[in-house]
Amino acid sequence: DLASATYSKVYIDSSGNVGIGTTSPSKTLSIHAGSGGQVAINREDADNAIVADDEIGRISFGGDDPTNETFQVGAAILVAGDGTWASNDCPARIQFYTCDDGSNTLDARMTIKENGSIGIGTASPSGTQMQVEGNHSSGYAAKFVNDGDNSNRNGILITCGKDTYSSSTAGEAVYINFQDGNGTGQGGIYNSTNLDLPQFYEASDSRIKE
Numbered sequence: 001d002l003a004s005a006t007y008s009k010v011y012i013d014s015s016g017n018v019g020i021g022t023t024s025p026s027k028t029l030s031i032h033a034g035s036g037g038q039v040a041i042n043r044e045d046a047d048n049a050i051v052a053d054d055e056i057g058r059i060s061f062g063g064d065d066p067t068n069e070t071f072q073v074g075a076a077i078l079v080a081g082d083g084t085w086a087s088n089d090c091p092a093r094i095q096f097y098t099c100d101d102g103s104n105t106l107d108a109r110m111t112i113k114e115n116g117s118i119g120i121g122t123a124s125p126s127g128t129q130m131q132v133e134g135n136h137s138s139g140y141a142a143k144f145v146n147d148g149d150n151s152n153r154n155g156i157l158i159t160c161g162k163d164t165y166s167s168s169t170a171g172e173a174v175y176i177n178f179q180d181g182n183g184t185g186q187g188g189i190y191n192s193t194n195l196d197l198p199q200f201y202e203a204s205d206s207r208i209k210e
Contacts, residue, residue: 009021011023011025013025016028017029017030018030019032020032020037021033021037041056041057041079042056042057043055043056043057049084049085049086050081050084050085050090051081051083051084051085052080052081052082052083052084053080053081054080054081055078055079055080056079056080056081056092057078057079058076058077058078058079059076059077060073060075060076061073061074061075061076062074062075072104073099073104073106074098074099074104075096075097075098075099075106076096076097076106077094077095077096077097078094078095078097079092079093079094079095080092080093080095081093082113082114083114091114092114093111093112093113093114094111094112095108095110095111095112095123096108096109096110096111097109108123109121111123111124111125113125116129117129117130117131118130118131119131119133120132120133121133121134121141144156158175158176160173160174160175161173161174161190161191165191165195166193167193167195168193169193170190170191170192170193170199170201171190171191171201172190172191173190173191174188174189174190175188175189175190175191175198176188176189186202187200187201187202188200188201189201
């Protein structure tokens with residue numbers, strides 16, 4: 001009787017909880033191991049190489065729809081190929097999906113590419129370690145809050161450019177670039193020849209210095 005049977009490594013209690021490496025599973029599935037429990041999800045495709053966009057594995061989160069007694073998925077984590085696999089060469093990406101309120105369609109919300117680049121609101125971050133895209137009416141693409149009513153609650157730290165700036169050359173470290181909605185450059189902030197004071201710039205003309 002599997003409802004109460006003990007095997008060498010797998011145990012199913014009378015509530016249906018499954019224990020691997022334990023005879024006292026406290027959850028639907030409990031995995032115990034001295035060096036840390038591990039789960040492997042593998043794609044097996046008759047020795048064919050995994051290529052870009054081939055699904056390797058997925059974890060789905062869902063529940064019953066009480067109106068029609070069907071099972072629906074509201075969120076998922078997916079791993080797929082992010083290039084062609086070869087011996088000791090396994091490019092992969094991981095994506096996190098959720099459904100909007102009023103929809104049962106899974107949309108990719110965050111993607112981690114094979115090179116570690118992160119896209120939030122985009123599945124194709126390009127030329128950057130993190131790319132955040134949104135379309136929020138009267139809102140913002142990102143918000144940083146470090147509140148605490150204390151002088152040691154800092155904002156954003158930007159480290160870039162040359163290790164040592166020249167006192168005769170501006171623009172050796174571009175801290176922030178500004179663009180309009182079409183991606184056209186509108187200036188930004190970079191280092192000035194006054195080493196302690198960054199400056200605003202527009203095209204080739206500096207507008208605000210000290």
